[in-house]
Structures are given as C-alpha cells and as structure tokens.
Amino acid sequence: MxxxxxxxxxxxxxxxxxxxxxxxxxxxxxDNIVFFYSPSDIAERGTEPGERLRLGGLVAEESVTRGEGTDVRFDVTDFAATVTVTYSGTLPDLFREGQGVVTEGVLGADGVFVADTVLAKHDENYMPPEVADALKRSGNWQGEGAEKSHSETYGQGTYP
Structure with a gap:
C-alpha cells in the first residue's frame, strides 16, 4: 500500500x-431540538407522565387561580387544546392572561403540567413563532400581519 x-x-x-x-x-x-411543545403537540404525541419538557402557548383568559403562598394554577392554550399548569414560585412581572408563556417541567399522571420554571414573553410585539403559527392554523390569530406566517414575514431561522 x-x-x-x-x-x-x-x-x-x-x-x-x-x-x-x-x-x-x-x-x-x-425530541429535544424543539424549543417547546404546544398543548396540541402534547396531545398528539402522547407524552408520557413524568417526561420533562417545555410547554408553550397563551395563558387562557380567566384561568389564573392563586392558592396558598406562591402557588398558582393556570391554563395554557393554543385554542385547539388546553393544558392545566401548576407552579409554585414567583411569576415574572409580564405574566398575565392572554399573553404568551413558556413553562418548563413535567407532565403529571393526572394530565396536569407541574412547572418549575415560567417564562413570559418580553414585549407586546413578540410571540414565539410556533405559537403564532398554531394560532394562525386554528384561525385565532389576532396580531399584525395575520395574512402572513412567521416564516413569510421574517424568513426561516430569523427572529425579530
């Protein structure tokens, strides 16, 4: 050779x-390449209880219930499906009903998502592209540029 x-x-x-x-x-x-799963994604993929993941969507109107101390219960929705979330801790200042949120935690056996981290969107104009596209698919999109998808507006992989 x-x-x-x-x-x-x-x-x-x-x-x-x-x-x-x-x-x-x-x-x-x-499975971990996705930044978060919407409530519809969780229902479709048949997530196992105890599996750690990120759940993203909008905080459903009139769903926030405060318990003892810092315990909070609220629903996250993409208007096609809804997941109930429990969280014990201080919520971000921007957290409120009707706003985008990403939670990190585990899905319980009862279908309730137990979050250990809650992130709220950072301003009034930004919405995670996955949530915006899910809202557009369900016909519930109310933001600017409703006629265009996120990728048509900003291009693939580019964020505002």
Missing part, C-alpha cells in the same frame, strides 16, 4: 467515524 493510499484510507475512516458520531447525536437530540 502506497503512502497516498494509506492517507486516503485514513481520511475515509475518519469521515465515516465523524458521520456516525453526528448521526448518534442527532438521534439522541431528536
């Missing part, structure tokens, strides 16, 4: 190992 053939074999073997590593990483991250 000549020196040139040996080098080509080594490069080929390295590329095969690299491709296998990338394939394994993408397979392992398949």
């Amino acid at each position: 000549t020196r040139k053939q040996r080098r080509a074999s080594l490069i080929g073997a390295g590329l095969v190992i690299l491709a296998a590593a990338v394939g394994l990483v993408l397979t392992a991250l398949q």
Whole structure:
C-alpha cells in the first residue's frame, strides 16, 4: 500500500467515524431540538407522565387561580387544546392572561403540567413563532400581519 493510499484510507475512516458520531447525536437530540411543545403537540404525541419538557402557548383568559403562598394554577392554550399548569414560585412581572408563556417541567399522571420554571414573553410585539403559527392554523390569530406566517414575514431561522 502506497503512502497516498494509506492517507486516503485514513481520511475515509475518519469521515465515516465523524458521520456516525453526528448521526448518534442527532438521534439522541431528536425530541429535544424543539424549543417547546404546544398543548396540541402534547396531545398528539402522547407524552408520557413524568417526561420533562417545555410547554408553550397563551395563558387562557380567566384561568389564573392563586392558592396558598406562591402557588398558582393556570391554563395554557393554543385554542385547539388546553393544558392545566401548576407552579409554585414567583411569576415574572409580564405574566398575565392572554399573553404568551413558556413553562418548563413535567407532565403529571393526572394530565396536569407541574412547572418549575415560567417564562413570559418580553414585549407586546413578540410571540414565539410556533405559537403564532398554531394560532394562525386554528384561525385565532389576532396580531399584525395575520395574512402572513412567521416564516413569510421574517424568513426561516430569523427572529425579530
């Protein structure tokens, strides 16, 4: 085997190992690549109780109930499905009914999402693209540019 053939074999073997590593990483991250799941996504994918995930949508009107101390119960909706969320802690200042929210936690066996983190949208103009697209698909979109999808307005992968 000549020196040139040996080098080509080594490069080929390295590329095969690299491709296998990338394939394994993408397979392992398949479900975690999504920033969050909407209530409809959770219902469709049949999420197992105890599975850790992010839930995003709008806080349903007249659904916020405050319990003892810092306990809060509210519904997150995309107008096609709704998930009840419980949270114990201080809510962000921008948290309110009708606004976008992303919660992180686990789905209980009773179908109630137990959140350990609640993030509210940061201003009046921004809405996560997945929520905006879900609202447009369900016919409940009331924001500006209702005739265009997020990707038509901002392009793929580009955020305002």
